[in-house]
């Protein structure tokens with residue numbers, strides 16, 4: 001991505017900070033102007049002190065110089081603070097927008113990129129982009145204006161000496177272009193290695209138990225070391241380029257200073273310049289070169305930041321998953337709070353591989369329908385359609401007759417609760433975890449849901465009860481306990497439709513026995529789809545249907561269930 005393309009793409013994120021950036025630039029320019037005038041005064045200070053009425057002239061000029069310096073450092077302070085506030089504001093805005101977009105991508109696309117890579121893009125890449133379009137650009141403008149001011153002042157003093165100093169500028173620009181191109185390549189490699197390191201650490205630690213159980217710690221360490229080697233090589237490459245560039249600039253500066261001194265001394269000898277002016281000129285040059293170097297350095301940092309800008313733009317360009325249609329409406333809520341879910345001739349393919357090939361199924365309020373079928377039959381895919389996480393390729397999924405494809409995804413999920421296969425525990429207290437789906441729930445609501453989920457007893461036995469802080473994934477709890485916390489979270493949402501995906505998959509007989517009652521409580525009065533392979537849990541279902549070859553193949557109305565006929569689901573098996 002080129003510099004101008006990056007600026008065009010990301011400049012909207014400067015909104016709200018532009019005024020601050022302009023003010024910061026003005027303050028920094030005031031500081032720079034004071035420095036420039038200060039050097040001018042220096043020439044008079046020296047010439048004054050060497051002149052006839054020596055010390056009184058010196059005192060006045062020295063006071064003026066001190067005043068200028070005080071203004072300069074104050075303006076510099078305000079400018080720097082303003083620039084930092086603006087910079088952090090831009091980073092925050094960019095990160096918020098990027099994260100909001102990433103949250104709307106398909107989960108499979110998160111996994112494909114790797115969570116480590118996403119972390120790096122949300123942190124260092126994002127800061128580099130801010131530098132490119134925000135403070136970096138501002139510093140460039142200030143450095144250019146500053147260098148121009150110094151050059152003008154030097155010209156006023158001695159056009160010949162300033163001309164000599166200026167002659168070096170095109171050379172500097174050419175050298176920085178050469179190093180900038182090389183920097184782009186090494187930065188690509190460095191960014192990609194940084195992402196791989198984060199991914200390796202995440203993958204190894206997320207599956208720590210498996211790593212240890214399979215004795216693969218060394219392999220994980222070797223993988224990280226390989227990524228680390230790549231990163232180190234890329235960083236060394238970058239350091240070589242930066243150091244090489246710095247050395248060339250440093251050498252050039254000494255050469256130009258020597259020539260300038262030669263020309264300056266020659267001018268002093270011929271009376272075209274005073275000693276004070278020569279001192280000031282060398283002072284200007286001492287200030288000018290760091291500024292020119294800063295301008296030239298921007299070529300390098302732009303090259304680096306452009307790589308990051310490309311990586312961020314790549315994420316923003318990824319299409320969001322199941323966007324709401326332009327004419328999407330909120331899904332109406334029925335007066336009695338119940339929901340009839342119906343799938344009619346539903347077809348769905350993942351990456352053009354057909355999974356559902358004409359599913360007909362009706363789920364009625366107050367009934368539990370167990371959905372079984374071989375692994376890979378499409379049970380979770382069907383659940384995703386009911387949660388409006390996907391739309392069918394053909395056919396309709398409706399709730400109380402309203403097509404979910406025409407409803408906003410958010411409003412559908414206000415009426416449907418999914419209890420996923422693996423109960424997800426977030427870092428935070430037990431109460432916060434339970435209230436995750438309804439953050440405004442009172443403590444009494446949380447406790448009531450926990451009682452229904454059969455979780456209250458073990459929670460109150462924890463060191464701090466509901467305020468016990470759980471680490472990410474809740475590994476300090478048993479599988480059954482995690483599952484019951486997830487159930488309490490689902491109960492608390494009070495939605496008319498409930499989709500339970502393999503709620504007993506990882507549980508032993510004792511744990512299954514413990515959660516059957518809470519499961520019944522959870523399903524009470526709701527329209528429930530229970531995806532399971534587990535014969536221990538189908539006993540609580542009113543009906544069991546089997547999904548095979550993309551269709552509902554068999555229906556079994558479970559005997560002995562005390563349901564009214566109207567509560568029983570209707571299927572059209574093929």
Ligand SMILES: Nc1ncnc2c1ncn2[C@@H]1O[C@H](COP(=O)(O)OP(=O)(O)OP(=O)(O)O)[C@@H](O)[C@H]1O
Nearest residue numbers: 108350351355373374375376377378379380381382
């Ligand atoms: N995001 C995806 N992209 C491509 N193919 C997918 C995706 N998700 C699922 N599939 C494929 O779709 C098919 C159905 O998957 P699904 O997870 O719905 O099956 P399932 O019946 O729930 O399986 P299990 O009982 O093992 O959980 C499988 O062949 C799976 O490989």
